[in-house]
Amino acid sequence: MYTLGISAYYHDSAAALLKDDKIIAAAQEERFTRIKHDAAFPIKAVNYCLEEAEISLSQIDSIVYYENPTLKLSRIISNHIKNVFKGFFLYMDTFPQYLLQKHFIKRNVTKILGKEAAAKLTFLHHHTSHLASAFYPSPFEDAAIITMDGVGEIETTTIAHGEGSNIQIKKTLEFPDSVGLLYSVFTVFCGFKVNSGEYKLMGLAPYGQPKYKDLIQDKLVKIFADGSIKLNMEYFNFCHEPRMFGEKLEKLIGIPARTSESPLTQEYADIASSIQDVTEIIVLKIAQYAKTMTNSKNLCLAGGVALNCVANGRLLKESGFDKIWIQPASGDAGTALGAALHHVYSCKPRTVERENTDSMQGSYLGPQFSDENIEKALIKLDLSFTKLKPDTLIEQTASLLKNDKVIGWFQGRMEFGPRALGNRSIIGNAQSPNLQKQMNLKIKFRESFRPFAPSVLEEDVEHYFQLQCPSPYMLLVATVNQDRCLNDGISPNIESDIHQVRSDIPAVTHVDYTARVQSVSKKTNPKYHALISKFKSITDSAVIINTSFNIRGEPIVCTPEDAIKCFKLTHMDALAIGNYLVLKEQNPSNKEEIDEYINSFEKD
Amino acid sequence: MNTSTLLKKIKYVLLYIFSLIIYLFYIVPVGIIARLYKKPLKQDSNWS
Numbered sequence: 001m002y003t004l005g006i007s008a009y010y011h012d013s014a015a016a017l018l019k020d021d022k023i024i025a026a027a028q029e030e031r032f033t034r035i036k037h038d039a040a041f042p043i044k045a046v047n048y049c050l051e052e053a054e055i056s057l058s059q060i061d062s063i064v065y066y067e068n069p070t071l072k073l074s075r076i077i078s079n080h081i082k083n084v085f086k087g088f089f090l091y092m093d094t095f096p097q098y099l100l101q102k103h104f105i106k107r108n109v110t111k112i113l114g115k116e117a118a119a120k121l122t123f124l125h126h127h128t129s130h131l132a133s134a135f136y137p138s139p140f141e142d143a144a145i146i147t148m149d150g151v152g153e154i155e156t157t158t159i160a161h162g163e164g165s166n167i168q169i170k171k172t173l174e175f176p177d178s179v180g181l182l183y184s185v186f187t188v189f190c191g192f193k194v195n196s197g198e199y200k201l202m203g204l205a206p207y208g209q210p211k212y213k214d215l216i217q218d219k220l221v222k223i224f225a226d227g228s229i230k231l232n233m234e235y236f237n238f239c240h241e242p243r244m245f246g247e248k249l250e251k252l253i254g255i256p257a258r259t260s261e262s263p264l265t266q267e268y269a270d271i272a273s274s275i276q277d278v279t280e281i282i283v284l285k286i287a288q289y290a291k292t293m294t295n296s297k298n299l300c301l302a303g304g305v306a307l308n309c310v311a312n313g314r315l316l317k318e319s320g321f322d323k324i325w326i327q328p329a330s331g332d333a334g335t336a337l338g339a340a341l342h343h344v345y346s347c348k349p350r351t352v353e354r355e356n357t358d359s360m361q362g363s364y365l366g367p368q369f370s371d372e373n374i375e376k377a378l379i380k381l382d383l384s385f386t387k388l389k390p391d392t393l394i395e396q397t398a399s400l401l402k403n404d405k406v407i408g409w410f411q412g413r414m415e416f417g418p419r420a421l422g423n424r425s426i427i428g429n430a431q432s433p434n435l436q437k438q439m440n441l442k443i444k445f446r447e448s449f450r451p452f453a454p455s456v457l458e459e460d461v462e463h464y465f466q467l468q469c470p471s472p473y474m475l476l477v478a479t480v481n482q483d484r485c486l487n488d489g490i491s492p493n494i495e496s497d498i499h500q501v502r503s504d505i506p507a508v509t510h511v512d513y514t515a516r517v518q519s520v521s522k523k524t525n526p527k528y529h530a531l532i533s534k535f536k537s538i539t540d541s542a543v544i545i546n547t548s549f550n551i552r553g554e555p556i557v558c559t560p561e562d563a564i565k566c567f568k569l570t571h572m573d574a575l576a577i578g579n580y581l582v583l584k585e586q587n588p589s590n591k592e593e594i595d596e597y598i599n600s601f602e603k604d
Numbered sequence: 605m606n607t608s609t610l611l612k613k614i615k616y617v618l619l620y621i622f623s624l625i626i627y628l629f630y631i632v633p634v635g636i637i638a639r640l641y642k643k644p645l646k647q648d649s650n651w652s
């Protein structure tokens with residue numbers, strides 16, 4: 001039985017395909033259309049899923065859409081009832097468009113996939129899709145499940161209990177009281193974009209002091225002892241205006257909101273630190289409440305807020321749960337998978353085959369390309385290259401890494417979710433003191449304060465980080481072991497302390513001596529594991545830099561053509577693609593082409 | 605202007621008129637009534 005899950009029309013449209021309860025394929029539409037966070041109907045992702053399974057659309061038994069448009073419509077109308085008169089312009093601006101494009105999903109599916117497909121369409125709830133994506137692929141028979149995002153149809157946070165194939169919702173928090181939206185408000189306040197800038201805000205937070213924490217708790221959000229929250233809507237405008245906040249919030253904070261690309265001053269780092277702290281307090285309280293409600297030892301997380309890996313790191317240490325599993329595609333893309341899984345397990349018992357093994361297959365659920373395809377692309381794009389044996393490729397790549405070269409690493413199936421996990425990655429030597437700056441400015445063309453994540457051999461995690469469990473999806477932040485740190489005890493400053501050497505793996509050590517760890521297991525990614533092992537054998541370091549294979553504003557590369565283009569038009573030193581090694585010195589790029597490439601993507 | 609563009613434009617206008625009707629004859633009256641009956645603030649929890 002084939003089940004297709006679809007999420008669409010908000011941000012990060014995606015499709016996922018199951019054969020019975022096995023995940024065959026999952027991918028975000030943005031990777032194919034090359035439009036970051038593409039919200040269009042994921043027709044290309046659907047077609048890819050069908051290709052991967054080698055089936056036609058008519059062989060699909062069920063199609064599940066990740067949310068219920070009628071419930072969503074009722075929330076939109078009830079919001080306008082609550083904000084009658086002052087929300088008129090927002091209403092006239094958005095409501096007709098909503099009806100035209102987003103409400104009549106069955107009609108849209110009929111138009112795009114045909115009548116036969118539309119007849120197989122069912123709808124699930126947004127948060128149930130998130131809950132399913134968090135629990136069903138997890139390695140737990142029994143777990144508390146928490147979903148936190150901006151807003152689903154009505155819910156903004158849900159606590160549920162998962163047992164076997166059953167998910168029972170215990171508590172919900174409703175719009176507009178949303179920890180996700182609260183975080184987004186401050187993302188915009190600090191000059192970043194909603195739905196992509198939250199990550200930057202989290203990276204900025206350690207440069208600041210939580211000076212506004214009390215103000216936020218006193219005036220903006222009431223946090224109850226059980227973790228539920230109430231926003232003071234006097235300061236937020238998102239219910240009745242396209243802008244998330246107005247002058248009243250700026251007056252309260254005491255500084256104007258930052259415009260994007262203007263200099264980042266210390267005050268904004270302090271704001272980031274404050275909202276990060278408040279978010280952690282809320283998330284921790286919700287988790288503790290979920291524990292008392294469910295009495296479970298395990299916790300599963302999904303929803304956009306679950307991508308806040310700093311908060312996840314604290315949950316791991318302080319929430320009282322023994323184990324935590326976080327869906328790697330925690331944003332709305334993952335709901336496509338959740339919706340499909342929920343459909344399957346609504347009529348099938350679920351057993352966890354082996355504890356500690358989830359069913360995400362490392363999240364390597366996207367397309368892969370044969371050497372033949374890669375070679376064709378290399379020839380088409382006019383590159384000089386060398387074909388190597390797999391072992392030689394690993395040896396030569398490791399040796400380039402040792403010499404502080406920055407390498408595009410394109411292997412196997414593309415990752416599902418926002419992180420590159422070693423198949424569509426740009427990698428570098430974490431021991432290099434200059435590489436963070438160089439990679440941010442010359443390769444990613446992004447803000448220089450942004451940290452890079454380390455990939456570390458699973459068996460060596462504890463030698464580097466204070467982390468006692470694997471973190472395969474780069475969703476946990478952990479402190480670098482103290483014996484590796486060069487601690488000067490002085491609070492960091494955003495304007496002066498960005499590029500200090502803080503440990504013996506400086507390129508991945510953030511300003512607060514933490515890192516967003518990816519543990520690499522031999523079982524899920526043998527080739528990437530072999531590369532880091534080889535690097536370890538020649539440098540004695542089991543850690544490398546891993547950042548997504550793209551530039552700022554560009555979706556992560558999907559095809560060999562995307563990768564070659566990105567390699568050609570950035571200052572990367574080499575590209576290891578399939579069994580081919582391409583060197584920059586043999587393929588120089590010119591400045592105009594690079595500028596044109598950078599400007600072809602809207603800055604995120 | 606060809607026929608399909610014209611039809612599209614007519615569709616848009618009708619949609620905006622329909623939305624306005626919903627606003628004036630549903631959202632406004634219900635919104636006014638809702639203002640008269642404000643729910644009491646929850647004191648120690650906001651979970652549903």
Ligand SMILES: [Fe+2]
Nearest residue numbers: 149151303332
């Ligand atoms: Fe969501």
